[in-house]
Amino acid sequence: MTIEELEQIAKSVSQENAKYDFEVNVCMDLACMSQGSDRLREALEKAANATGANVLVRRTGCMGPCSSGPLVRVDPEEILYHHVNADHAEAIVASLGGTPVPDLQCDLNEHFDRQVRVVLENAGHIDPEKIDDYISRDGYKALLTALTEMTPSGVIHRITESGLRGRGGGGYPTGLKWGTVAKAGGDLKYVVCNGDEGDPGAFMDRSVMEGDPHRVIEGMALAAYAVGASKGYIYVRAEYPVAVSRLTTAIREARRRGLLGNSICNTPFNFDVEIRLGAGAFVCGEETALLASIEGRRGAPRTRPPYPAVSGLWGKPTLLNNVETYANIAPIIRNGGKWFADMGSERSKGTKVFALTGKITNTGLVEVPMGIKLREIIEVIGGGVPGGHTFKAVQTGGPSGGCIPAEMLDLGVSYDALMAVGSIMGSGGMIVMDDTSCMVNVAKFFVDFCRSESCGKCVPCRAGTAQMFTLLTRICDGSGTMDDLELLVSLCETIKETSLCGLGMTAPNPVLSTIKYFKNEYIEHIVHKRCPAGVCNMEAPAAVGVPNEVLA
Amino acid sequence: MAAFIPPPLPSDDKRWKIVNGTMRKNGFARHALIETLHTVQSAFGYLDDDSIRFVARSLRVPLSQAYGVVTFYHYFSLKPPGKHTVTICAGTACYIKGSDKLVAAAEKRLGIPQGQTTKDGQISLMTARCVGACSRAPVVLSDGEVMGEMAVEHMLEQLERWAVE
Numbered sequence: 001m002t003i004e005e006l007e008q009i010a011k012s013v014s015q016e017n018a019k020y021d022f023e024v025n026v027c028m029d030l031a032c033m034s035q036g037s038d039r040l041r042e043a044l045e046k047a048a049n050a051t052g053a054n055v056l057v058r059r060t061g062c063m064g065p066c067s068s069g070p071l072v073r074v075d076p077e078e079i080l081y082h083h084v085n086a087d088h089a090e091a092i093v094a095s096l097g098g099t100p101v102p103d104l105q106c107d108l109n110e111h112f113d114r115q116v117r118v119v120l121e122n123a124g125h126i127d128p129e130k131i132d133d134y135i136s137r138d139g140y141k142a143l144l145t146a147l148t149e150m151t152p153s154g155v156i157h158r159i160t161e162s163g164l165r166g167r168g169g170g171g172y173p174t175g176l177k178w179g180t181v182a183k184a185g186g187d188l189k190y191v192v193c194n195g196d197e198g199d200p201g202a203f204m205d206r207s208v209m210e211g212d213p214h215r216v217i218e219g220m221a222l223a224a225y226a227v228g229a230s231k232g233y234i235y236v237r238a239e240y241p242v243a244v245s246r247l248t249t250a251i252r253e254a255r256r257r258g259l260l261g262n263s264i265c266n267t268p269f270n271f272d273v274e275i276r277l278g279a280g281a282f283v284c285g286e287e288t289a290l291l292a293s294i295e296g297r298r299g300a301p302r303t304r305p306p307y308p309a310v311s312g313l314w315g316k317p318t319l320l321n322n323v324e325t326y327a328n329i330a331p332i333i334r335n336g337g338k339w340f341a342d343m344g345s346e347r348s349k350g351t352k353v354f355a356l357t358g359k360i361t362n363t364g365l366v367e368v369p370m371g372i373k374l375r376e377i378i379e380v381i382g383g384g385v386p387g388g389h390t391f392k393a394v395q396t397g398g399p400s401g402g403c404i405p406a407e408m409l410d411l412g413v414s415y416d417a418l419m420a421v422g423s424i425m426g427s428g429g430m431i432v433m434d435d436t437s438c439m440v441n442v443a444k445f446f447v448d449f450c451r452s453e454s455c456g457k458c459v460p461c462r463a464g465t466a467q468m469f470t471l472l473t474r475i476c477d478g479s480g481t482m483d484d485l486e487l488l489v490s491l492c493e494t495i496k497e498t499s500l501c502g503l504g505m506t507a508p509n510p511v512l513s514t515i516k517y518f519k520n521e522y523i524e525h526i527v528h529k530r531c532p533a534g535v536c537n538m539e540a541p542a543a544v545g546v547p548n549e550v551l552a
Numbered sequence: 553m554a555a556f557i558p559p560p561l562p563s564d565d566k567r568w569k570i571v572n573g574t575m576r577k578n579g580f581a582r583h584a585l586i587e588t589l590h591t592v593q594s595a596f597g598y599l600d601d602d603s604i605r606f607v608a609r610s611l612r613v614p615l616s617q618a619y620g621v622v623t624f625y626h627y628f629s630l631k632p633p634g635k636h637t638v639t640i641c642a643g644t645a646c647y648i649k650g651s652d653k654l655v656a657a658a659e660k661r662l663g664i665p666q667g668q669t670t671k672d673g674q675i676s677l678m679t680a681r682c683v684g685a686c687s688r689a690p691v692v693l694s695d696g697e698v699m700g701e702m703a704v705e706h707m708l709e710q711l712e713r714w715a716v717e
Contacts, residue, residue: 031687034698121715200643200682238627277590279625295586298624357645361689431644
């Protein structure tokens, strides 16, 4: 494969597409599929064939506003239809070229206008199982350009210049990490993609892997070229079977086109990718635990240093990045580091994909420039809290993050700003809660999650999360005291400072942030034996046996 | 050192050949343990003592390590699943939208706690960490099929249909 061949493919795809008068794009992401978008696609194809209209019906990845699904977009007019089912297929085909179907048309301009799409630029525009579709939208151009015109250090320089930071949540500068792996000695190095999206309530990485798998592969190949690796692993959750099958297809297609394998683009660069399945352990999102899992062992983290950049998979230097980080690489190489650095805020560059869920009108995926105010995401893009309820808090960062109250909605989204208010950026889950959610119960939910996901290797996390859960259960069932609350806070500090890995260090965040911003709810529970949101059942007798059985 | 000869297949069951295929594809390397266990579970539905023993021996992994891996990861099951499985997502978005009520209703209807199968082997009640369909919370997987915005009554109707089958 050479650049000329790549351009030839892109040209033939656009010629092929030009033959059609209309393109009908059907979202086939998990959320739309669960509402019958696969039947809808068949019906559309049938209707198009029946009328003899010159229409291309294409399956695509997630278009974003899942709550309006199943979604259909008609190009070139860019008409978006929502809540479409198979019965509407004939009406849509009949309307092509004329007036759009009024009942189905949706007005989500406000939702889309504030977004900037870099990672999701292809979502909704390409068939994820067709490599040619990806190539026609500048796919693999960055890889071949880098291989033929740039040195590995040139690639790293461009990533450093862009200011990209790790999108898995930690926010470590990507260029710096790549530089460390590139400098590490040894001829065998690995590139690993973390697709173990463990944060319950987030699905950005799933959508990227399902909707645009080649983007991840291209990013990994560029990384491998930059750091001198020849083998890559994508670690995906087994709970995402569609992502696994789309990635498998993508890898096969890329090999067939000579974009993976030996002597890519007639250069000495060799690179191939393998998929490894996770098996349902949250802790495997931690880098050393993930590497242990790829090696076929229990996903228990180990002490660092040595960092994986020096000694990772099978003791070799290993570069580990998140799905979304890799998805940002190709556009940066194509458009330059400065282009990327011009987006976003002072110390957080570019865009971030968020999975907006919970008590909000427009649930789904959004991609916004860093620095955007939380209020804008929730009230404008998200459409606010539905059903006449009032907004109470937004939770970011999953079980490692915190709850941000209404007073702080004017906060600009960036790694540092979120950290300063006691939450974290995390991988991008954003869960909106209204007045029907009890914040003490929310804290208990997350602690329960961390307790069952703790790998058990270090004591602060294993015993500490169990004790936190006991205290929170007491407060929730009305038997808690103010001393319990004090003990809870000091226990949180201990766990934070003494745990081995990120899971334990961040497990107290949901508790501390709710105590900080919603202390009155804790006091209501303890002093007045009353749950303001009406969630906790204060009359039930204290759970017998359960909280005390797990100890160091 | 003598060449390693993998143990014979436990029985004539064709599914063992699929399992063996996964191991062969990975050159019987020890790091293929989780991959192989995935294959066993997808072929047999669960992992029993015989299959764990066979995989451990074939990959030259200590049995303790294989058992440790099986019990460490939630995805692996040591019990055979029922004829039908209802899986309620317990992710954060689903919790906020009331998945705990779904779990309570299903537990009451089936008379079993989550993670168990009814005595007649008809229905298994499971919870999942998150299936990634958070935008349609609360989510229930009905024999693997994703169903969003699930109401308690709707789920109970489904359980009713399965129970009388």
